[in-house]
Amino acid sequence: MSMSTSPIIVALDYDNQRSALELADKIEPKDCRLKIGKEMFSLCGPELVRELHQRGFDIFLDLKFHDIPNTVAKSVAAAAELGVWMVDVHASGGARMLEAAKKALLPYGDSAPKLIAVTVLTSMDESDLRGIGITSSLEEHAERLARLAKENGLDGVVCSAHEARHLKSLFGPAFQLVTPGIRPVGSDIGDQRRVMTPPQALDAGVDYMVIGRPITQSANPAQALQNILTSLA
Numbered sequence: 001m002s003m004s005t006s007p008i009i010v011a012l013d014y015d016n017q018r019s020a021l022e023l024a025d026k027i028e029p030k031d032c033r034l035k036i037g038k039e040m041f042s043l044c045g046p047e048l049v050r051e052l053h054q055r056g057f058d059i060f061l062d063l064k065f066h067d068i069p070n071t072v073a074k075s076v077a078a079a080a081e082l083g084v085w086m087v088d089v090h091a092s093g094g095a096r097m098l099e100a101a102k103k104a105l106l107p108y109g110d111s112a113p114k115l116i117a118v119t120v121l122t123s124m125d126e127s128d129l130r131g132i133g134i135t136s137s138l139e140e141h142a143e144r145l146a147r148l149a150k151e152n153g154l155d156g157v158v159c160s161a162h163e164a165r166h167l168k169s170l171f172g173p174a175f176q177l178v179t180p181g182i183r184p185v186g187s188d189i190g191d192q193r194r195v196m197t198p199p200q201a202l203d204a205g206v207d208y209m210v211i212g213r214p215i216t217q218s219a220n221p222a223q224a225l226q227n228i229l230t231s232l233a
């Protein structure tokens with residue numbers, strides 16, 4: 001495990017392992033942690049996690065498990081066996097699913113991955129919520145799901161930086177807030193809907209910001225990461 005104090009998690013979203021390792025070889029574990037998501041894990045499997053662990057990086061295994069409690073419990077235990085630093089599930093899976101996930105990690109003690117729950121995806125706005133039958137406001141729904149995560153003993157949530165200040169004030173400093181939808185000034189928003197710049201996110205009290213395309217699609221990803229770190233200093 002690295003001792004990184006950086007708030008940045010780089011989302012290693014590539015369509016091939018070579019590009020992912022190329023970036024990993026240009027940056028240092030003290031500057032960021034790395035997130036492996038569904039695309040890379042479907043392509044490369046646990047082997048990529050091992051390659052990145054060998055290089056000293058902490059890994060957030062972002063597979064957003066959302067299934068029946070038994071399946072999710074087994075899945076987070078499998079992630080713990082890989083030795084990842086963080087793993088996530090969808091809070092919408094409900095209290096019993098969250099509880100089962102938490103319980104599955106108890107045997108791992110202090111070496112268990114941090115377990116966090118996705119609230120409302122940063123790509124969704126209120127009209128998207130209406131489309132899946134949710135009539136409360138985005139803030140209310142995110143708060144409801146974060147409370148469910150907190151009540152079931154999870155370490156924190158994935159949310160947008162827009163909800164960070166409010167959720168910190170409700171659930172306290174130890175409840176970790178991980179925020180994607182981060183866009184340095186001048187970068188493309190893409191499919192994200194609720195975005196903030198890195199300094200704004202830090203100011204809002206987020207613990208970790210997940211940044212993908214502004215780094216991975218940049219002509220010089222290592223420099224893009226350094227520029228973001230400088231903007232936070």
Ligand SMILES: O=C(O)c1cc(=O)[nH]c(=O)n1[C@@H]1O[C@H](COP(=O)(O)O)[C@@H](O)[C@H]1O
Pocket residue numbers: 011013037062064088118120121122123158159180181182190192210211212213214
């Ligand atoms: O769980 C996540 O990491 C996640 C949750 C969320 O609400 N929104 C979100 O964008 N993500 C992930 O964060 C990353 C954001 O990447 P960029 O939009 O390229 O910066 C992607 O890998 C998404 O899968």
